[in-house]
Amino acid sequence: MTCFSFFCKRKGVSRATQTTEVDGEVSWAQNTCSYTYRELRMATDNFNPANKVGHGGFGSVYKGMLKDGTMAAVKVLSAESRQGLKEFLTEIKVIADIEHNNLVKLYGYCAEGNHRILVYGYLKNNSLAQTLLGGGCSNIQFNWPTRRKICIGVARGLAFLHEEVQPHIVHRDIKASNVLLDDELEPKISDFGLAKLFPANLTHISTNVAGTVGYLAPEYAIRGQLTRKADIYSFGVLLLEIVSGRSNQNRQFPLEEQHLVERVWDFYQKQELVNLVDTLLAGDYDVEEACNYLKIGLLCIQDVPKQRPSMSTVVMMLMGEIEVNDKISRPGFLSEFTNFKGDKMPKHKGGKDQNNKWEMKNSSSTLGKVENSSSSSGVDTSYATMTFSSIYDRGN
Numbered sequence: 001m002t003c004f005s006f007f008c009k010r011k012g013v014s015r016a017t018q019t020t021e022v023d024g025e026v027s028w029a030q031n032t033c034s035y036t037y038r039e040l041r042m043a044t045d046n047f048n049p050a051n052k053v054g055h056g057g058f059g060s061v062y063k064g065m066l067k068d069g070t071m072a073a074v075k076v077l078s079a080e081s082r083q084g085l086k087e088f089l090t091e092i093k094v095i096a097d098i099e100h101n102n103l104v105k106l107y108g109y110c111a112e113g114n115h116r117i118l119v120y121g122y123l124k125n126n127s128l129a130q131t132l133l134g135g136g137c138s139n140i141q142f143n144w145p146t147r148r149k150i151c152i153g154v155a156r157g158l159a160f161l162h163e164e165v166q167p168h169i170v171h172r173d174i175k176a177s178n179v180l181l182d183d184e185l186e187p188k189i190s191d192f193g194l195a196k197l198f199p200a201n202l203t204h205i206s207t208n209v210a211g212t213v214g215y216l217a218p219e220y221a222i223r224g225q226l227t228r229k230a231d232i233y234s235f236g237v238l239l240l241e242i243v244s245g246r247s248n249q250n251r252q253f254p255l256e257e258q259h260l261v262e263r264v265w266d267f268y269q270k271q272e273l274v275n276l277v278d279t280l281l282a283g284d285y286d287v288e289e290a291c292n293y294l295k296i297g298l299l300c301i302q303d304v305p306k307q308r309p310s311m312s313t314v315v316m317m318l319m320g321e322i323e324v325n326d327k328i329s330r331p332g333f334l335s336e337f338t339n340f341k342g343d344k345m346p347k348h349k350g351g352k353d354q355n356n357k358w359e360m361k362n363s364s365s366t367l368g369k370v371e372n373s374s375s376s377s378g379v380d381t382s383y384a385t386m387t388f389s390s391i392y393d394r395g396n
Contacts, residue, residue, distance in 0.1 A: 032096040033108030037115050040064065044074050058193075063122055072107055073123070077116040087193040088116045094192040098165055102157030104180060104190040123188060128238075129177035133247050142278075144285035146185055147242050151293060152318045153187040154179055158235055159311035161189075162228045168198040170205075170226060174234035175215045176241055196226060203227070214248040218332035219305055229305035233332070235314070236300025240264050243293050245278030261301060265331050268298055292317070292324045299325060303332035 043064035044051050054061035059078035066072050077088065088111075095106045110117040125131065128150070131138035140146075154174075161169040171178075172194040180188045194210050205226045209216070217233035219225050237248050240260055248260040257263055267273050273291045296317050300308050307329055309317070316322045 032092065032106055033119075035108050035110045035117070035119060037110055037112045037117070039067070040074055040110055040117055040119065043067075043072065047074075047076065066107075066119075070107075071122040073120045075118040075120065077118075085116070088118070090195060091118060091191075091193045094169055094195045094197070098160075100157055100160045102153045102160070102187055102189060104188045120190070123180040123182050125181035125183065125185060127177045127190075128179045128181070128187075128242070129175070129247075131181065132245060133176050133241060140181075140185065142245070142280070144281055144290070148289070148293075148318075149185065150179070150181075150187045151239055151242055152315065154189060154235065154238065155311055155315045155318055157187070157189045158231060159315050162231065162311050166200070168200065168228065170196045170198050170228055171231050171234075172196060172226070173211050173215075174231055174238060175212050176238060176247070179238070198228065217301075217305070218303070227305060228311075229308050232300050232308045232311060232314070233305075235311070236297045236308070237261060239293060239297035239300065243278065243290055243297070244276050245280055261331055262333060264294060264298060268295070268328065289320070295324050295326065295328060298328045298331060301331040302329045304329065 041047060043066050044062040045064075047060075047062055051062045051064065052060055053063045053073070054075075059076045062074045062076065064072050064074045088109075092106065092109055095103065099105070104123070105121045107119040107121065109119065125140065126138065131140050132142050132147075158171070158174065161171060169192075171189065171192065173191060174189070178189060178191045180190050182188060196205060196207065198205065206224055207226050209221055209224050211221070211230075211234070215234040215237050217230040220227075220230040220233075237260070241248055244260060244264070246260060250258055250260075264273070264276060267276050273294045274287055276294060277285065277287075277290045296309075296314060299317075300314065302308050313322070317324050
């Protein structure tokens with residue numbers, strides 16, 4: 001993207017009030033602007049509450065108009081946000097110089113004093129969490145062709161991050177609230193604060209665990225073993241949500257229906273997947289294709305990471321270019337290890353109790369309009385973070 005010199009300055013330009021550390025860390029980025037706090041305050045009418053279009057544990061998002069007339073989403077990180085300087089820099093580094101039709105576009109940042117602000121392109125059609133899964137508060141008609149386009153678009157964006165960018169990028173927080181929709185309902189993957197760069201010579205990365213309950217791959221949540229397969233698991237859950245029209249966890253359903261992954265597996269074994277397709281489609285969809293999409297979701301969440309397909313393979317299956325493998329092994333159920341209510345996780349192979357502490361925080365982070373993180377559907381949109389160290393022995 002062109003950086004307009006009359007309303008922002010290139011990075012590397014010395015500014016007394018700007019955090020030197022941030023400018024130095026991202027000075028290599030060619031397509032991202034460094035904004036002053038005054039510029040963004042003017043763009044949002046002094047961060048007028050009337051312009052607030054999103055909020056969550058990270059802070060607030062405001063709709064604003066830049067000096068050239070461009071509409072922008074201004075993401076202001078709060079002082080209490082878990083997204084500190086490290087995550088702020090990560091988000092800039094990861095997304096600054098890569099472009100893809102299914103990734104949000106970062107315009108720039110502000111790092112004056114204690115301010116941590118990211119500026120993105122504005123997407124008025126919200127996130128999947130607030131529209132498709134938001135309890136009927138959206139006027140968007142999610143017919144089957146639209147859902148198909150969204151599934152393929154997200155898959156293409158992930159395939160680009162996993163296989164085309166060097167070093168590869170693992171997003172770590174693929175979920176409905178991090179998929180935004182543009183005017184044409186084209187999906188854009190957002191929120192790269194937790195992303196990890198993944199050199200091609202590594203089989204996995206040992207890291208602290210961060211992500212969202214319901215989307216976490218079991219081997220990652222339990223062992224802290226991060227590979228691209230963790231993103232693929234999250235995408236599989238998202239795919240099941242899009243086809244079924246419901247969140248992966250919903251306490252308004254009877255107990256046996258609350259967990260989508262377990263329910264889909266049960267219906268697959270009964271050969272009754274068609275009964276899980278969203279009833280709002282009123283039968284107006286390709287039955288074989290919809291069932292195949294549910295099978296692809298199950299393939300992505302298989303318990304053994306190596307059995308999950310790559311994202312490029314997922315794209316081809318979604319496009320109908322290759323057949324969907326009907327030999328699907330059992331999914332990984334994180335609920336078998338923990339009910340997310342305790343402070344302890346199972347012992348790892350070495351026998352030590354990791355004494356992991358779970359922290360649950362609101363994670364409704366979007367650049368489109370957000371009504372409330374707790375929708376009428378009873379969906380819990382919580383951010384789960386575990387911290388532990390261990391040695392990992394399982395392949396990707």
